[in-house]
Amino acid sequence: MHGGLKWWMSGVVALAVILIGAMPSNAQSIEEKTQICAGCHGADGKPIDKTIPTIWGQQQGYIYIQLRDFKRGDRKSDIMQPIASAFERDEMLAIADYFSKKPWPDLGQPRAPKDVSERALKANASVGCTGCHLDHFQGDGTVPRLAGMGRDYLTKTIADFRSHARGNNPGMSDLMNATSPDDLAALEEYLSGL
Ligand code: HEC
Ligand code: HEC
Structure with missing residues (x-):
């Protein structure tokens, strides 16, 4: 788009x-x-x-x-x-x-395969996504839920953070640029399948 x-x-x-x-x-x-x-x-x-x-x-x-x-x-x-x-x-x-207050919908996205999940969890352990997005990526307050979010949207918005096309949170842009594209791809697949 x-x-x-x-x-x-x-x-x-x-x-x-x-x-x-x-x-x-x-x-x-x-x-x-x-x-x-x-x-x-x-x-x-x-x-x-x-x-x-x-x-x-x-x-x-x-x-x-x-x-x-x-x-x-x-x-x-x-x-x-x-x-x-x-x-x-x-x-x-x-x-x-x-x-x-509405229920989060199940988009029916597939769970990530084991190797992808392992890569995503390793990236999470080093960057600490769940330090802010909380356990199971449920979010809280002004930090968004990521679990079960549409995969194409995750890919788009993470790319937008990296390019600063989404410039409303420079801290997230810095974090996304400090994470390798391969780790981000694994995280997108993992998160959409939660
Ligand atoms: C220091 C806290 C912090 C960390 C660490 C963090 N995030 Fe975030 N994240 C946020 C906040 C706050 C927002 C909301 C930004 C805004 O208001 O636009 C956000 C937004 C996002 C969004 C946008 C969601 C949407 O619905 O548009 C994605 C995707 C995301 N984070 C992924 C990640 C991933 C993947 C990691 C780890 C590699 C990570 N974040 C690490 C705080 C954090
Ligand atoms: C014509 C289609 C369209 C309509 C109508 C629409 N939206 Fe959106 N909305 C979008 C798109 C596309 C995005 C993603 C924008 C982007 O990241 O570039 C979005 C993003 C959002 C986001 C950010 C979510 C996130 O995870 O970051 C919120 C909140 C939102 N819309 C709320 C609303 C509300 C509330 C209404 C009704 C008052 C509404 N939208 C009507 C298409 C629409």
């Missing part, structure tokens, strides 16, 4: 912005405000495209920070920036709370 929006996604964004703008936001319930999210993040929590992240069951603090960063432009996304810009801080917190 670096090469521009897919046609249908730009259509959904345009529609979303119209819908959000059509009503005074304080007259909309949280269900109404989040209806448009299902168009991409999935009505059952399973994203409709493999490069779109899972937000059902994600940590509340983390969802809030991403919406804030999209709105500020600190995390660049032609898709999410106009959507997040429609919300004020209290709405973002309520939306984050709403999605964090």
